[in-house]
Amino acid sequence: xxxxxxxxxxxxxxxxxxxxxxxxxxxxxxxxxxxxxxxxxxxxxxxxxxxxxxxxxxxxxxxxxxxxxxxxxxxxxxxxxxxxxxxxxxxxxxxxxxxxxxxxxxxxxxxxxxxxxxxxxxxxxxxxxxxxxxxxxxxxxxxxxxxxxxxxxxxxxxxxxxxxxxxxxxxxxxxxxxxxxxxxxxxxxxxxxxxxxxxxxxxxxxxxxxxxxxxxxxxxxxxxxxxxxxxxxxxxxxxxxxxxxxxxxxxxxxxxxxxxxxxxxxxxxxxxxxxxxxxxxxxxxxxxxxxxxxxxxxxxxxxxxxxxxxxxxxxxxxxxxxxxxxxxxxxxxxxxxxxxxxxxxxxxxxxxxxxxxxxxxxxxxxxxxxxxxxxxxxxxxxxxxxxxxxxxxxxxxxxxxxxxxxxxxxxxxxxxxxxxxxxxxxxxxxxxxxxxxxxxxxxxxxxxxxxxxxxxxxxxxxxxxxxxxxxxxxxxxxxxxxxxxxxxxxxxxxxxxxxxxxxxxxxxxxxxxxxxxxxxxxxxxxxxxxxxxxxxxxxxxxxxxxxxx
Amino acid sequence: xxxxxxxxxxxxxxxxxxxxxxxxxxxxxxxxxxxxxxxxxxxxxxxxxxxxxxxxxxxxxxxxxxxxxxxxxxxxxxxxxxxxxxxxxxxxxxxxxxxxxxxxxxxxxxxxxxxxxxxxxxxxxxxxxxxxxxxxxxxxxxxxxxxxxxxxxxxxxxxxxxxxxxxxxxxxxxxxxxxxxxxxxxxxxxxxxxxxxxxxxxxxxxxxxxxxxxxxxxxxxxxxxxxxxxxxxxxxxxxxxxxxxxxxxxxxxxxxxxxxxxxxxxxxxxxxxxxxxxxxxxxxxxxxxxxxxxxxxxxxxxxxxxxxxxxxxxxxxxxxxxxxxxxxxxxxxxxxxxxxxxxxxxxxxxxxxxxxxxxxxxxxxxxxxxxxxxx
Numbered sequence: 001x002x003x004x005x006x007x008x009x010x011x012x013x014x015x016x017x018x019x020x021x022x023x024x025x026x027x028x029x030x031x032x033x034x035x036x037x038x039x040x041x042x043x044x045x046x047x048x049x050x051x052x053x054x055x056x057x058x059x060x061x062x063x064x065x066x067x068x069x070x071x072x073x074x075x076x077x078x079x080x081x082x083x084x085x086x087x088x089x090x091x092x093x094x095x096x097x098x099x100x101x102x103x104x105x106x107x108x109x110x111x112x113x114x115x116x117x118x119x120x121x122x123x124x125x126x127x128x129x130x131x132x133x134x135x136x137x138x139x140x141x142x143x144x145x146x147x148x149x150x151x152x153x154x155x156x157x158x159x160x161x162x163x164x165x166x167x168x169x170x171x172x173x174x175x176x177x178x179x180x181x182x183x184x185x186x187x188x189x190x191x192x193x194x195x196x197x198x199x200x201x202x203x204x205x206x207x208x209x210x211x212x213x214x215x216x217x218x219x220x221x222x223x224x225x226x227x228x229x230x231x232x233x234x235x236x237x238x239x240x241x242x243x244x245x246x247x248x249x250x251x252x253x254x255x256x257x258x259x260x261x262x263x264x265x266x267x268x269x270x271x272x273x274x275x276x277x278x279x280x281x282x283x284x285x286x287x288x289x290x291x292x293x294x295x296x297x298x299x300x301x302x303x304x305x306x307x308x309x310x311x312x313x314x315x316x317x318x319x320x321x322x323x324x325x326x327x328x329x330x331x332x333x334x335x336x337x338x339x340x341x342x343x344x345x346x347x348x349x350x351x352x353x354x355x356x357x358x359x360x361x362x363x364x365x366x367x368x369x370x371x372x373x374x375x376x377x378x379x380x381x382x383x384x385x386x387x388x389x390x391x392x393x394x395x396x397x398x399x400x401x402x403x404x405x406x407x408x409x410x411x412x413x414x415x416x417x418x419x420x421x422x423x424x425x426x427x428x429x430x431x432x433x434x435x436x437x438x439x440x441x442x443x444x445x446x447x448x449x450x451x452x453x454x455x456x457x458x459x460x461x462x463x464x465x466x467x468x469x470x471x472x473x474x475x476x477x478x479x480x481x482x483x484x485x486x487x488x489x490x491x492x493x494x495x496x497x498x499x500x501x502x503x504x505x506x507x508x509x510x511x512x513x514x515x516x517x518x519x520x521x522x523x524x525x526x527x528x529x530x531x532x533x534x535x536x537x538x539x540x541x542x543x544x545x546x547x548x549x
Numbered sequence: 550x551x552x553x554x555x556x557x558x559x560x561x562x563x564x565x566x567x568x569x570x571x572x573x574x575x576x577x578x579x580x581x582x583x584x585x586x587x588x589x590x591x592x593x594x595x596x597x598x599x600x601x602x603x604x605x606x607x608x609x610x611x612x613x614x615x616x617x618x619x620x621x622x623x624x625x626x627x628x629x630x631x632x633x634x635x636x637x638x639x640x641x642x643x644x645x646x647x648x649x650x651x652x653x654x655x656x657x658x659x660x661x662x663x664x665x666x667x668x669x670x671x672x673x674x675x676x677x678x679x680x681x682x683x684x685x686x687x688x689x690x691x692x693x694x695x696x697x698x699x700x701x702x703x704x705x706x707x708x709x710x711x712x713x714x715x716x717x718x719x720x721x722x723x724x725x726x727x728x729x730x731x732x733x734x735x736x737x738x739x740x741x742x743x744x745x746x747x748x749x750x751x752x753x754x755x756x757x758x759x760x761x762x763x764x765x766x767x768x769x770x771x772x773x774x775x776x777x778x779x780x781x782x783x784x785x786x787x788x789x790x791x792x793x794x795x796x797x798x799x800x801x802x803x804x805x806x807x808x809x810x811x812x813x814x815x816x817x818x819x820x821x822x823x824x825x826x827x828x829x830x831x832x833x834x835x836x837x838x839x840x841x842x843x844x845x846x847x848x849x850x851x852x853x854x855x856x857x858x859x860x861x862x863x864x865x866x867x868x869x870x871x872x873x874x875x876x877x878x879x880x881x882x883x884x885x886x887x888x889x890x891x892x893x894x895x896x897x898x899x900x901x902x903x904x905x906x907x908x909x910x911x912x913x914x915x916x917x918x919x920x921x922x923x924x
Binding site: 172174175177178179180181182183184185188193196197199274275276277278281 | 600602621622623624625628629631632633635637638640648649652653680681682697700
């Protein structure tokens, strides 16, 4: 197995190259961020941190973020876990459609939900006006804390659903039967057996949801009004600074990284308390339900899912309305689309060019990294594994700020180019594909590759002609998630983009913030259409309805 | 608290597909009863109907005098061992065993003492704090059995419990299972496709094929006097040889390949007339004639020496092949290509009608016959 000098191992080169890439595009920017946080004009200073901690405005934003993220996470668990349980245990009307809608909900850009809810429940929202016209009540304000909570909970519970569904599928039916056999069924079994069995997944989902809620910046920006959250503060203070070094932005970013790292470590610690493996020989069979139970369960599932899907549908609907400037007029027209296609013409091709290139790089790198991590488990490759997961937990705006700081000056000026957008998208979105590829590769026995090698194939050829095709479905299940999050990416891109590199998501955001809801809706609808088509294509291509997170 | 199980006219359907039609069965109190058959014969389906995990489309199931058709699986008081053990991966060995007891809301000290008792009985008390993934297959099997027995069930159901173990462990564990069952004295229904395993553990066996019971009997009866050709070939190994039955002066003669005729005095009187038959002759029921004079002419194709026995693979003059088992002798093995004569142990062999559905030999006991007459 040891490679002598003449038996040169190409994987060592690959390993070194990937390390170099991460060094340049992740370590160096993060180092630069750290440097700028502590050094101003070459002088060590804690001035920025003193500024942060001396103003209640900043500290309050952290507490606001934690509070709203924590409650949103609890809500998503309360909605998502029962939904997943019902979905896997019982026959529900329109099961397949329900799942597709849930996946679509999980994939839409969060701020689209926020602005749609404003149109529905805002001050002059359709539902608000309807209720206030009929009933003598005042609809509670959607702006601020309540609104963020509502949007985040409805936006993120599909993630909990998808996570927990996956775990439930791994529970062997005979475990449930064994429990029933010993006198434990129904609700008691749900709490005593099913929840504990899903615990590792629930914890993972909790972290994922919390991180997303904590880092989400589009939602509070649109609907938060006076309720300041941390990501918005990062963004605002970054753009408020005129200097090239952005010292205060850097300092806040460092604080953000520390907070997320703490949360991550807590999750790691809790997760270590629940370590066991599951492997389902026979997965759970869905049971027929009747009577009142059937009505209630079906109602619950469809109600929460449609509620989460409503904003998207409403956005699509408004994209076909007649508009005059910022106001919707009675009647329908395609004017919004006409405008969308003639202004910001770059947005559509950019989305697919920049996104497409990023996706290709993501897939190639993810396959290589999966191979290194699974088949060549050595120190260097474990470092790559860890590095590749860092951007998964750092807030997007922080990644953006770090990249700008690193590449807005010589020797390497990338700021404002498509390259920096691609780099950001790749490092932010590659973890999905790496995870799914790694998981698949772990299940493919080495002996298959060895068989190919013993039949005269070279190591590289054996990997690419035998193993990679076997991994295909696994790679794609992560790649679809990478792709959809690439095209809906906002928090990093908003710091890096300019008019030349604007994408659909950014265009949507631009018009939402200008109040041109009709045009924004047109962009958002094109984006949703792209998501739906990608998803359908993926399902058709792989015959798979699973998506990897 | 062991009970007898009574099943009458059971029917199982998946949609329009009938898996089991009209099956009846009695399992005695304290009996070790095995459902044996090839995969897809309906044995697991029947077991799961007893357990309550499969719906019952027709017929009645009783534990003692209690009809259990509509009883919740949780209330049937059944201990079940699953094919993959179904050990809760998130609980220690001890918690697994205590799980059923806790659900009965027993007092704490009783739970502790019972858990202890069964951990010791299954010789796993040293692993009580281990997580299941750190147990070997045999240990997991013991946990599964301890967990099933701890709740003092009325009936113990086992669904191919040994199929995930390696050959040696399988033999070891089946002895353990048999011993424990004897000790506890609980009515046990055991499902397997391994006939040797079934013979080793069972008091009685029901051989199933295509959703129907072919024969119920003790291992000895099934092996020596199978009710039909399916049972003869499924239990143990046998040579099925096309032959003729001839009646001469009230006596029955079997005409084997090469027109070798032997008298058989085991055929039932009413079955003796000239007819085509299928003779089921087990490898040990064929004897190489030492003088090489009398018997079926055969040629040795191959010889396999296995220590105690030597197996010979031969073909007859008509091209049919057969296997013979002889106790190994100290002198040399008969060489390949040799021409030999084969005699037959007539009192042991079984002779079936041409369709193979009926054994013509006296002494066939099939406990399932009573249900056929009922119907």
